[in-house]
Amino acid sequence: MILLCGTFAKAQTVDSAAVFDSYLDLNMAMFEGNTDNAERVSEQIMADTAALPPKARVNYYNILGKLYEERQPAEAKVYYERVVAHVPNYYVAHLALGYIYIKEAEDNEKKVQANSTPDTRWAHITSVKKAIAHLEKAQACDPNEDTMNTITSLYKKINDTAGLAGIKARLATLAKNCVDLLETQ
Numbered sequence: 001m002i003l004l005c006g007t008f009a010k011a012q013t014v015d016s017a018a019v020f021d022s023y024l025d026l027n028m029a030m031f032e033g034n035t036d037n038a039e040r041v042s043e044q045i046m047a048d049t050a051a052l053p054p055k056a057r058v059n060y061y062n063i064l065g066k067l068y069e070e071r072q073p074a075e076a077k078v079y080y081e082r083v084v085a086h087v088p089n090y091y092v093a094h095l096a097l098g099y100i101y102i103k104e105a106e107d108n109e110k111k112v113q114a115n116s117t118p119d120t121r122w123a124h125i126t127s128v129k130k131a132i133a134h135l136e137k138a139q140a141c142d143p144n145e146d147t148m149n150t151i152t153s154l155y156k157k158i159n160d161t162a163g164l165a166g167i168k169a170r171l172a173t174l175a176k177n178c179v180d181l182l183e184t185q
Contacts, residue, residue: 015051016051016052019045019048019049019051019052020051020052020053020056022041022044022045023045023052023056023060025037025041026038026041026042026045026060026063027059027063027184029041030063030066035067038063038067039067042060042063042064042067045060054086055182055183055184056184058082058083058086058087058182059182059183059184061079061080061082061083061086062079062080062083062090062092062093062182064076064079065077065079065080065083065093065096066096069096069100073100073103073104076096076100077097077100077101077104080093080096080097080100081097083182084097084134087179087182089137089141089177089178089179090179090180090182091137091138091140091141091142091178091179091180092138092180094134094135094137094138094141095134095135095138095142095147097130097131097134098131098132098133098134098135098138098147098150099131099135101127101128101130101131101134102127102128102131102150102154104127104130104131105124105127105128105131105154108120108123108124108127109124111123111124112124125158128154128157128158129158131154132151132154132155132163135147135150135151135154136151136167136170136171136174137174139151139171139174140170140171140172140173140174140175140178141174141175141178141180142178142180151167152164152167155167
């Protein structure tokens with residue numbers, strides 16, 4: 001009986017080295033621009049992400065965000081949110097999230113135009129505010145005229161003059177502790 005339990009436990013144990021090797025393969029596939037292979041390898045890792053070291057796990061989530069960003073933005077959002085939960089000052093993920101929330105806001109705005117209810121208006125304003133928050137972090141860390149114009153436009157769209165008036169002070173505060181590269185080890 002003990003031998004049987006030991007064999008079962010060993011079968012359930014994840015080989016951390018093999019998972020990390022797959023993670024390295026994923027990084028190589030991304031570096032080479034081979035998204036098909038990257039998607040295949042990322043799916044192999046998915047069930048065993050806990051076996052990755054914490055920093056590698058965050059980078060893995062960031063890679064998934066990149067893989068899903070164009071075709072499945074809702075899925076990308078989940079992974080980018082995990083990244084910023086672990087590395088709140090990583091502005092690259094904030095920038096990606098900002099544009100994902102803008103797309104969500106545009107979709108919600110169409111719903112408001114088709115059938116304006118308190119729920120549809122609230123969903124639209126919520127997604128605009130989320131986009132602004134993420135874009136402001138990105139703008140603070142990597143100033144860009146296009147991003148600033150987008151932020152300004154979003155404030156105007158929801159008639160938030162107070163938010164627009166306080167942007168300079170918020171950007172100065174957000175500019176502290178910016179992270180532009182994720183640690184992977």
